[in-house]
Amino acid sequence: MADQDLDLQADQLSNAPLPEQTTELFGHSAQLDQLLRAYDAHKLHHAFLIAGPKGIGKSTFAYQVAQQLFAKSGDEPLDRIQEQMRQGSFPNLKVIRRQKNQKTGKFAAQISVNDVREAVKFFQTSAARSGVRICIVDCVDDMNANAANALLKTLEEPPQNAIFLLVTHRVGGVLPTIRSRCNLLPLKPIEDQDVQSVLTQAGVTMAGEELAQILAIAKGRPRKAFEALEVADNPALRALFAWLEAPDQHSETAMLELAAALADPKAEQVWQLAMEMIDSHVAAIAKYLSAQKAPRSVLAKALAVWEKTQTLVAEQAIFNLDKKQTITMVLEHIRMLNQAAMLNEHQTV
Incomplete structure (x- = not known):
C-alpha cells in the first residue's frame, strides 16, 4: 500500500487519525486476544468478517490485528512494523478501499473489480518479508457486484499464508457466499x-460537562465523538443544547428559529448530530425518571416521546420530508416530556 495517499482517505474526518496510524487499541481487547490465541494454536481461519455499527473502531481493530500477526509470524519487532504501517510501506499488507481519482480529486463511489484484481496480483507475487500476508477490505459494503464476486473467488481458494480481514457496517448486506467463507467476528460499541482514551490519543483533551456531552453523543462510537467535535462550535448545536436544558424558558419563536437553523440543507452533519443529541437527551430523561421511580404514566410518556421522535426522524429520512417541520414536532414532544418530568418532580418533593 505504499502508493496510497495517507494524507486523505475516503470518508476520513479531518480531526481523526487514520486507522493505520494508531498504535494502541482501546476496546475490543477480548476479540483481539481471541484471534491471537487462535494463531498461536495454529487454528486461525483465513478470513474474518469484522462486523458492527459504523464508527466503533472496526478498521482500527483490523490494523491492530495485522500488526500483531505480522510481529508474531515475521522477523521484525512490533514498533518497526507499526512505523512502516504508519508510512503505508509495510510490504506484506494490502488494503482494498475506495480510491481517489487523481484527475478530479474525488473518491470513487465504490470499490471496483480492478481494485480487487490488484490484491489478487499482490498474493501471486513472492512475499517481500517472512510471515503472513494480510489483506484488509475497508469496507466490503463499498464493493460493487463484480468486485464482490472477484473477492469471493479468492476467498474460495485462498493463497497460502494469507489472511483476509473484511470490515462491514451491515453484515446482512454482504453476499451470503462471502459470509459463508468467513468467520464472523462481531464488535460492539466500546466503553465511554x-x-x-481514543480522543486523548488523538490529542483531544476535555473534561466535565463538555466531555460528558461528547460521550453521550458518541455512545461508544469514537468516530461519532470526532464528528461531534468537528462541529462543536456550531451555533445551531449550541442553541439546541441550551434549549434542551430548559425547553420552557424559550419562546415559541426561539424554537422555530432553532428548527430553521438545524434544518439548514447545507449542514447535514449538524442535522445528524442534532438527532444524536436529542436521542441522548430523551434517553437520559427516561433513565432519570426510572431511577426516581416515577409513576407508570410518566414513564409511559417518556417511552412514547422516545418512540415518536425516532419515528419522526426515520420518516424524514425515508420520505425526504421537510426537516424544519420534523424538528419542530420533535422539539414540541420534548417540551411536553420535560413538563411531565417537572410535574413528577414537584409531586415527589
Whole structure:
C-alpha cells in the first residue's frame, strides 16, 4: 500500500487519525486476544468478517490485528512494523478501499473489480518479508457486484499464508457466499472511558460537562465523538443544547428559529448530530425518571416521546420530508416530556 495517499482517505474526518496510524487499541481487547490465541494454536481461519455499527473502531481493530500477526509470524519487532504501517510501506499488507481519482480529486463511489484484481496480483507475487500476508477490505459494503464476486473467488481458494480481514457496517448486506467463507467476528460499541482514551490519543483533551456531552453523543462510537467535535462550535448545536436544558424558558419563536437553523440543507452533519443529541437527551430523561421511580404514566410518556421522535426522524429520512417541520414536532414532544418530568418532580418533593 505504499502508493496510497495517507494524507486523505475516503470518508476520513479531518480531526481523526487514520486507522493505520494508531498504535494502541482501546476496546475490543477480548476479540483481539481471541484471534491471537487462535494463531498461536495454529487454528486461525483465513478470513474474518469484522462486523458492527459504523464508527466503533472496526478498521482500527483490523490494523491492530495485522500488526500483531505480522510481529508474531515475521522477523521484525512490533514498533518497526507499526512505523512502516504508519508510512503505508509495510510490504506484506494490502488494503482494498475506495480510491481517489487523481484527475478530479474525488473518491470513487465504490470499490471496483480492478481494485480487487490488484490484491489478487499482490498474493501471486513472492512475499517481500517472512510471515503472513494480510489483506484488509475497508469496507466490503463499498464493493460493487463484480468486485464482490472477484473477492469471493479468492476467498474460495485462498493463497497460502494469507489472511483476509473484511470490515462491514451491515453484515446482512454482504453476499451470503462471502459470509459463508468467513468467520464472523462481531464488535460492539466500546466503553465511554475507551472513547475518551481514543480522543486523548488523538490529542483531544476535555473534561466535565463538555466531555460528558461528547460521550453521550458518541455512545461508544469514537468516530461519532470526532464528528461531534468537528462541529462543536456550531451555533445551531449550541442553541439546541441550551434549549434542551430548559425547553420552557424559550419562546415559541426561539424554537422555530432553532428548527430553521438545524434544518439548514447545507449542514447535514449538524442535522445528524442534532438527532444524536436529542436521542441522548430523551434517553437520559427516561433513565432519570426510572431511577426516581416515577409513576407508570410518566414513564409511559417518556417511552412514547422516545418512540415518536425516532419515528419522526426515520420518516424524514425515508420520505425526504421537510426537516424544519420534523424538528419542530420533535422539539414540541420534548417540551411536553420535560413538563411531565417537572410535574413528577414537584409531586415527589
